[in-house]
Amino acid sequence: MRSTLIPTKFEPLAKFSALLFAASLFSSTAYSAEIATDPGDYTPLPAGTNLAILYGQYATRDTVYSDDDQVPGKAGLDTTIGLARFVHYMDIGGVIVDPQIIVPFGEVELTEAFGPLQPTSSSGVGDPIIGATAWFLNNPDAQEWAGLSAFVSLPVGEYDGDKGPVNIGENRWKGIFQAAYVKHLSTSVVMDLIAEYSVYGTNDDFLGMRREQEDAQSLQGHLRYLLPKQSHVALSYYHSFGGETTVAGVDQDDRVNTNRWLATYATFIDPTIQLQLQAGQDISVKNGFEEDARVNLRILKVF
Template sequence: MRSILKKATLESLATSSALVLAAGLFAGTAQSAEIATDPGDYTPLPAGVNLGLLYGQYTTRDTVYADGDKVPADAGLDTTIGLARFVHFTDIGGVIVDPQIIVPFGKVDLKEPSGPLQATSESGVGDPIVGATAWVINNPDDQEWVGLSAFVSVPVGQYDEDKGPVNVGENRWKGIFQAGYVKHLTDSIALDLLAEYSIYGDNDDFLGFKREQEDAQSLQAHLRYLMSKKSHIALSYYHSFGGETTVGGLEQDDRVNTNRWLATYATFIDPTVQLQVQAGQDIDVENGFKEDTRLNFRVLKVF
C-alpha cells in the first residue's frame, strides 16, 4: 500500500509545476566540479611534502531554470560550505602520487518553498572524499605535467531523507575521475586544462523515493598569470554537462548544461602559507539554480 501511495504521489507531482521546481533544485545542487580543483593544483610538489588546506565557499542562487527558460516562481538556495583537505606527496616507482582526503562540512539553506519542499536548512559534516593523483608526465624542465586522478565519495555524512537535496551528505557513493594537463606557455603565463568524469550510486531514500543519476562530465580551463614567485592571478572557465536524474522511476529532464567563470588571486604571505580568494558566477544554466554570487577562500599550509 505504501509503495502505491508513493507512486500516486509522484505521478500527481509530475503533472504539475511542483516537480519541475523540485527537479530544478536537484540539478541546482550539482557543482561545476565534484573535486575542488584550483589553478595550479595539477603542478606536482616533491615527494615528502605535505599540504593542509582549509576552504570556505559561499554561494547564492535566486533563480531556477528548466530547459533553458527561467521558472516564474520565487526561489532561493544559499550554501555555506567548508572543506578540510590533507595531501601527502610521495614517490611510487618513480611516479609522484598524492594520496589525500577531503572532508566537507557546512550549511544548505532553501530560502523559498520549491514544489514539494518547504523553506528549510540543514547543516553538518558531509561525505568524505578519498583518492589520489598520479603524474604520468612530470617534466619540470619543459614546465609540462599530466596527472590522472581517481576519488571516491563515501556516504557517511549527515543526511535527512525527508529533506532530499537540502543536505550536506548525499546518501550515495560517487566515483570521480580527472585528467589534468599543465603547460607554461611563457615564463609568466601557464595554462591548466582538466576533464572530469563522475559516476553515481543510487540514493535509495530521497524524499521517500529512489533517486538515480546518469554520469556527469566537467571541462575546466585555468589561465594563470604569474605576477611573481609568490603571487598569481587566474581566470577560469567551467563547463558541466550530463547527470540527468530519475526519481521513483520517472525521468526528471534535468540534465545539467552549465557554464561558469571564476577569477582567482593567490599569494604566499609566508614561505609556507598561501592565501587565495576567488569570485565568480554562472554564465548560463539550462536546468537548475543559477549561481548569482560565488565567493571562495582558501588557506594552504606547506609542511
Template sequence: MEIPTVTTFNPTTDNKTTRWSVKGILIAGGLTLSITTTHAAEITTDPGDYVPLPAGSNLGLLYLQHASRDSVYSNGDQLPGEAGLDTHIGLARFIHYLDIGGYTVNPQVILPFGKVDLTSPFGPLEPESSTGIGDPMIGATAWLVNNPDQQQWFGLSAFASIPFGQYDSHKGPVNVGENRWKGIFQAGYVTGLSDHFMLDLIGEYAVYGDNDDFFNTRLEQNDSQSLQAHLRYLISPQTHVALSYYHAFGGETTVGGVDQDDALNTNRWQATFSTFVQPTLQLQAQYGQDIDVENGFKEDQRFNLRLAKVF
C-alpha cells in the same frame, strides 16, 4: 512520504506533469548539493592543482565557500516565482606527496562540512535548512608527466565519495550528505605558454550510485562530465592571478523510475588571486558566477577563500 506537487506547474495527472512536478522539487533543492560546487564539477579544481609538490611534502588546506542563487531554470527557460538557495560550505583537505616507482602520487582525504538553505521554496514546500558533515572523499593523483624544466605536467586522478555525511530522507536534495556512493575521475594537463602565462586543462567523469531513500523512493543519476580550464598569469614566483572556465553536462536523474529531463549544461567563470603570505603559507581568494544554466539554480555570485599550509 509522497513527493508534493509543485504549484508552479499545472496540476494534472498525466505522466508529463508528474515528471515536471518531481523535477521542480529537485531543481528547487538544487539536487547536486555536493560540497564541491553545485553546477560546476564534482571536484572543482583550482589553478595550479595539477602541479605537484616534491615527494615527501604535506599540504593542509582549508576552504570556505559561499554561493547565492535566486533564479531557477528548466530546459533553458527561467521558471516563474521566487526561489532562493544559499550554500555555506567548508572543506578540510590533507594531501601527502610520495614517490612510487619514479612517479609522484598524492593520496589525500577531503572532509566537507557546512550549511544549505532553501530560502524561498516552491509551492507547498516549507523552507528547509541542513547543517552538518558532508560525505568524505578519499583519492589520489598520479603524475605520468612531471617535468618542471619544460613546464609540463600530466596527472590522472580517482576519488571515491563515501556516504557517511548528514542526511535526512524527508529533506530530499536539501542535505549536506547525499546518501550514495560516487566515483570521480579526472585527467589534468598543465603547460607553460610563456615566462608568465600557464594553462591548465582538466576533464572530469563522474559515476553515481543510487540513493535508495530519497523522499522514500529511489534516486538514480546518469554519469556526468565536466571541462575545466585555468589561464594563470604569474606576477611573481609567489603570486598569480587567473581566469577560470567550467562547463558541466550530463547527469540526468530518475526518481522512482520517472525520468526528470534535468541534464546539466552549465557554464561558469571564476577569477582568482593567490599569494604566499609566508614561505609555506598561501592565501587564495576567488569570485565567480554562472554564465548560463540549462537546468537548476543559477549562481548569482560565489566567494571562495582558501588557506594552504605546506609542511
C-alpha cells in the same frame, strides 16, 4: 472551496509531479558533478611534501531554469560550505602520487518556498572524499605535467531523506575521475586543462523514493599569470554537463549544462602559507538554480 482545476482524485498525482519537478531542479547545485579544481592544483610538489588546506565557499542563487527557460516565482538557495583537505606527496617507482582526503562541512539552505518544497536547511559534515593523483608526465625542465586522478565519495555524511535535495550529504556512493594537462606557455603564463567523468550510486531514500543519476562530465580550464613574490592571478572556466536523473522510475529531463567563470588571486604571505581569494558566477544554466554570486577563500599550509 476546493478548486475545480484539479479533481480530488488527481491531487496526489499532481503534488507528486510537482515535487519531482522541484527536486529535479537542484541537480546542478546540491548534486554537483565536479570536483572544482583551482589554478595550480595539478602542478606536483616534491615527494615528502604535505599540504593542509582549509576552504570556505559561499554562494547565493535566486533564479531557476528548466530547459533553458526561467521558472517564474521566487526562489532562493544559499550554500555555506567548508572543506578540510590533507594531501601527501610521495614517490612510487619514480611516479609522484598524492593520496589525499577531503572532508566537506557547512550548510545548505532553501530560503524561499519552491513548488511544494518549503524553506528548510541542512547542516553538518558531508560525505568525505578520498583519492589520489598520479603524474605520468612530470617534466619540470620543460615546465609540463600531466596526471590522472581517481576519487570516491563515501556516503557517511549528514543526510535526511525527508529533505531530499536540501542536504549536506548525498546518501550514495560517487566516483570521480580526472585527467589534467599543465603547460607553461611563457615564463609568466600557465595553462591548466582538466577533464572529469563522474559516476553515481543509487540514493534509495530521496523524499522516500529511489533516485538514480546518469554519468556526468566536466571540462575545466585555468589561465594563470605569475606575479613576483610567489603570487598569481587567474581566470577559470568550468563547464558541467550530463547527469540526468530518475526519481521513482520517472525520468526528470534535468540534464545539466552549466557554464561558469571564476577569478583568482593567490599569494604566499609566508614561505609556507598561501592565501587565495576567488569570486565568480554562473554564465548560463540549462536546468537548476543559477549561481548569481560566489566567493571562495582558501588557506594553504605547506609542511
